[in-house]
């Protein structure tokens with residue numbers, strides 16, 4: 001008998017068929033209040049769980065005594081309580097690398113859109129307000145040859161640095177807990193403290209994973225350090241920024257503008273003050289949202305999943321301790 005697993009996200013038929021070769025799949029295209037009870041019922045027997053964003057913690061794991069693997073479709077896994085998964089002997093996997101280039105494209109697009117005020121001016125034309133030659137009040141600022149500070153110079157950060165260095169001739173600063181010699185050599189990036197980066201950069205791009213350490217990593221103090229002309233973009237998770245401090249920094253003119261792909265609460269409340277600011281460009285968490293990349297991510301998640309279900313080591317295993325404790 002094939003092991004029972006749950007997929008709780010809409011996937012391509014080819015991916016479903018690939019998983020079905022090894023598993024009996026219970027398929028929920030999406031989880032919502034009306035099917036949660038049915039989901040919990042299936043969870044009692046499920047050996048695997050594949051999807052995006054579900055909070056997996058002790059409470060959920062107690063409802064899933066047979067679980068072997070949780071396969072996250074996405075690289076960030078702040079929705080997973082990894083120590084709890086490890087305690088319960090459940091493997092956790094994610095989808096690194098396949099989305100680096102696409103997310104980097106999105107972040108460069110967001111920086112340009114913010115600096116050149118693209119959505120604001122698009123709206124001006126479409127609402128019938130382009131009535132004369134553009135006056136200085138509509139000018140943007142250059143991105144090329146400015147200084148870009150990347151906080152979180154990992155896989156995606158490096159793909160952003162590549163574009164910024166070779167494409168825009170930008171000077172790159174970065175901050176991590178540890179140095180990344182590869183980006184220093186390849187993109188002439190300079191390592192610095194968070195404070196130095198905030199003070200020196202014209203564009204500040206946040207790309208860290210969300211953790212206890214990075215929650216509200218950027219707040220009042222950091223915004224105060226930034227240049228009044230700074231453009232801040234966040235592609236990590238909403239909670240890495242103190243949103244109230246960001247609103248104040250924009251209202252007080254401590255920074256020039258912001259580009260946001262992520263919010264503390266998603267979907268963001270339409271009445272959120274950030275949404276009524278013309279100098280804030282917003283996106284609905286679309287960093288990796290292209291057909292090609294989303295397919296690659298789901299395929300990767302399915303490969304992790306099937307390998308784990310078959311008792312093999314999945315290629316992107318987050319908690320290898322689970323396998324070590326089985327030896």
Ligand SMILES: NC(=O)C1=CN([C@@H]2O[C@H](COP(=O)(O)OP(=O)(O)OC[C@H]3O[C@@H](n4cnc5c(N)ncnc54)[C@H](OP(=O)(O)O)[C@@H]3O)[C@@H](O)[C@H]2O)C=CC1
Nearest residue numbers: 076152153154155156176177178208209213235236287288
């Ligand atoms: N908007 C979107 O659609 C997407 C968002 N993301 C987000 O981007 C994140 C990064 O992805 P990826 O590049 O693959 O991850 P990586 O792990 O490759 O890079 C993360 C970087 O952050 C640094 N970092 C971690 N903790 C801290 C800290 N406390 N202070 C300073 N730097 C820190 C790490 O360096 P070190 O360990 O040396 O500190 C590392 O260089 C994901 O976790 C996800 O949240 C990802 C994909 C799409």
Ligand SMILES: O=CC(=O)O
Nearest residue numbers: 073074075076288
């Ligand atoms: O936010 C998306 C991810 O892959 O992480």
